[in-house]
Amino acid sequence: MKIGLVSDNTCNLTPEEIQKYDVRIVSLYIERGSVYSKAVDLDLDKYYEELGSASELPTTSQPSPQDFIEVFEEALKTYDVLIVPVLSGKLSGTNVSATIAARDFEQPIHVVDSQLIADGTGLLVKNLGDLIQKGTPVKELVEYASNFHNKTRTFFSTDDLSYLQKGGRIGKAKALMGNLLKMKPVIHIDEGELKPVENVRGNKKLLESLVSHILKEIPPENLRRARVQSIWRKEDTVTLEKMLREEAPEAEIESRIFEPIIGTHLGPQGIGIIGEMK
Numbered sequence: 166m167k168i169g170l171v172s173d174n175t176c177n178l179t180p181e182e183i184q185k186y187d188v189r190i191v192s193l194y195i196e197r198g199s200v201y202s203k204a205v206d207l208d209l210d211k212y213y214e215e216l217g218s219a220s221e222l223p224t225t226s227q228p229s230p231q232d233f234i235e236v237f238e239e240a241l242k243t244y245d246v247l248i249v250p251v252l253s254g255k256l257s258g259t260n261v262s263a264t265i266a267a268r269d270f271e272q273p274i275h276v277v278d279s280q281l282i283a284d285g286t287g288l289l290v291k292n293l294g295d296l297i298q299k300g301t302p303v304k305e306l307v308e309y310a311s312n313f314h315n316k317t318r319t320f321f322s323t324d325d326l327s328y329l330q331k332g333g334r335i336g337k338a339k340a341l342m343g344n345l346l347k348m349k350p351v352i353h354i355d356e357g358e359l360k361p362v363e364n365v366r367g368n369k370k371l372l373e374s375l376v377s378h379i380l381k382e383i384p385p386e387n388l389r390r391a392r393v394q395s396i397w398r399k400e401d402t403v404t405l406e407k408m409l410r411e412e413a414p415e416a417e418i419e420s421r422i423f424e425p426i427i428g429t430h431l432g433p434q435g436i437g438i439i440g441e442m443k
Contacts, residue, residue: 168297168306169244171236173228173259174205175252176287177394177424186294189240191233193259193426194226201226204425212425213396217433225426227258233266237274246303247274250289250310253357254278275307280314280357283427284392285439289313318382319354320362320375321394321437351378371436372401376408379440385413389443393420395436396428405438 171189172178178188192203197215204225216223233249240247249267254260260278267274279286289310296306349371351362365374379391391413393405402420409418422428423435431437 166246166303167244168246168248168303169240170290170293170297171233171240171247171249171263172286172290173251174203175257175283175424175426176250176290177284177421177427178287178290182287182291182294186291186297187243188290188294189236191228191236191259191263193228193257195223195425195429196226197223207425209422209425213428213433216429217397223429225429228262230262230265233263234269237266237270241270241272245272247272248293248303248306248310249274249276250279250286250293251276252282252286253280253354255280255357256282256359273303275303275310277307277310278357279310280354281317282319282354283394283423283437283439284421285314285317285319285354288317288390288392288439288441314357316442318379318440319437320351320378321431321435322349322351322371322375323431323436324349324434325432351375353378368401372404372408375436375438376405376412379409379438380412383440383442385416387443388413388416388440390417390419390441392439393418393437394423394439395420396423396431397433398436401436405436409438 170186174190174192192205194201195204237247249263251259251263263276267276279289293306293310348364348366350364351374353360353362362378365371391409393402395402406418406420428435
């Protein structure tokens with residue numbers, strides 16, 4: 166029995182990872198004005214330049230069931246069973262579209278709400294790819310995928326709360342007050358939802374807070390991987406990588422740029438850490 170993987174573009178896999186695990190990707194959409202673009206088709210540098218100066222924030226939307234149907238049809242030419250981890254169902258309807266699409270097929274398609282965002286879902290897809298190559302049965306793979314969120318922790322922030330507010334993630338008054346006071350929120354992904362942790366003032370304290378929260382949730386000796394994610398904050402990314410390596414020298418530490426869907430909601434000053442337990 167051949168087992169294939171399908172995910173959405175927010176998993177943020179590299180082209181090399183997509184090829185290695187033969188992952189089919191379904192793209193979410195970004196709307197600017199009345200023009201819809203697939204997130205996977207955007208030039209990241211150009212898009213974030215536009216986002217940084219946009220007077221009206223682009224909106225994001227889930228793929229349609231038809232988008233998934235087309236990808237499922239293609240994948241099932243090669244595979245007998247599909248496992249489909251997607252970003253948190255509490256933050257997007259992508260899970261619903263995939264579930265509706267799966268009903269059109271007789272072959273088993275297991276849609277899994279990862280309860281994660283960004284590279285949290287990406288780490289899950291990579292791990293599933295490794296397990297598939299080791300011959301792990303479908304039932305164990307689905308169970309692993311459904312529980313993987315318990316092994317990860319995600320903390321992030323942004324220097325400009327306007328993006329979270331315009332995207333409907335926080336209230337207008339809170340965003341305005343936070344920007345005026347130059348407060349930087351630390352936000353946690355918990356059971357698929359965005360939950361505030363604390364507000365800090367100053368960039369140094371923010372970076373220390375992000376590392377502190379990750380290592381409080383996942384002690385350094387138990388940290389398998391950490392992904393530092395940002396957009397325009399290269400120096401801060403280097404600093405976070407260094408801090409994590411000093412505290413958890415055996416962990417795999419890597420940095421990546423947020424893909425456009427998550428980046429739209431955080432803005433170009435978004436930054437965060439995703440950690441995975443051993």
